[in-house]
Amino acid sequence: MTTALDDIAFLANSENRVAVLRTLAEAPASHDEIRDRIGASRVTTARILREFEDREWITRSGQECTITPAGEWVCDEFTRLLDEIAAERRLRKPLQWLPSDLLTFDVRRLRDAEVVVLEESDATAIIRRILEYRRSSDRIRGVTRMVAPVFIENDWESTVHGDTRLEQVITPGVLDTIRNHSTAAKQLREMLDETDVHVSVYADIPISVGIYDAAVGIDLTDEEGVVKAGLVTEDETVREWAVDLFERCRDEARPVDPDEITADH
Structure with missing residues (x-):
């Protein structure tokens, strides 16, 4: 039988x-x-x-x-079943870097997410993809535990010389990195003079997440904080999760005072 x-x-x-x-x-x-x-x-x-x-x-x-x-x-x-297993196989490696305690949504909501994996042959792939979303967005919100001068330069261009709305929560470490980069420090000071720019500091950011209009970008890092991959999705449930994470961190954060940023380090 x-x-x-x-x-x-x-x-x-x-x-x-x-x-x-x-x-x-x-x-x-x-x-x-x-x-x-x-x-x-x-x-x-x-x-x-x-x-x-x-x-x-x-x-x-x-x-x-x-x-x-x-x-x-x-x-x-x-x-x-084949489609579901294929989706799981595609996400299997990236998901190992997504902390399970942050998953308040069904992981299957990520089945159609774009996966950007950091490759030794192209270490800038994730940075380039993030920049594409930041440059094409009218509104950027997010929480971040890492920064690159190119992101500050891009946000400076899109806010001071454009009309993008920016709300960002950063860690004290990110703020220190900006302070110690003269160009980035100057650009952030100018950004903070804009009505539609709000940057605040919060120490306990669990993961870097960006909300770019309808899209959400999630940075995946290993235990040492090294970026290993990125996920980009327009799933509404994941977006709601990202907005909730951002708002909870923002509500606990303190605004960055322009006077605490100097460009003479």
Whole structure:
């Protein structure tokens, strides 16, 4: 007696079987048409069709094969499972750097997220992607535990010389980094003179997250704080999580006083 696991294994162990079932889910087809579509031999195709007919997943009338409602059901659910496993495999490595205690949403909400992985051959990929979002956004909100002068320069251009609204919560360490970079310090002072720029300091930021209009960017770091990957998503649930994290940190933060930023270090 076969079990449900036997039927799953029956499909999973043969790409040709999956291809035949998907082909018939699109439209009825003859033995020869199916063989041509999947690139299998006549014998293999005939065996698969016979096995499907035994399971009542297809019916045959002469040469024409038609999927049954049960076969469509199996095809839909098996395809869904394949898609979910493919999404999990794509996110498996990046998710190891997303602290589980911060996950107040179902991790499956990230299934369609863009993954930017830090590669030794291209260490600036994440920075470039973040900059693309910052440059194209009318409103930027976020919490950050790290900074690069290029981000300050970009935000200075988009706020002092543009009309982007910026609300940023940074750690004391980030503020010190800015203070010790003369150009960045000068640019931040000028930014703080803008009505639509609000920068505050909070020590206990758990993760760097940016909210760029409808998109959310999440920086993933290892235990030593080294950036390993980034996730970008427009999922509304993840966005709500990011906004809540930002607002909680902002409410506990203190505004940065322009007088505490000097450009003469």
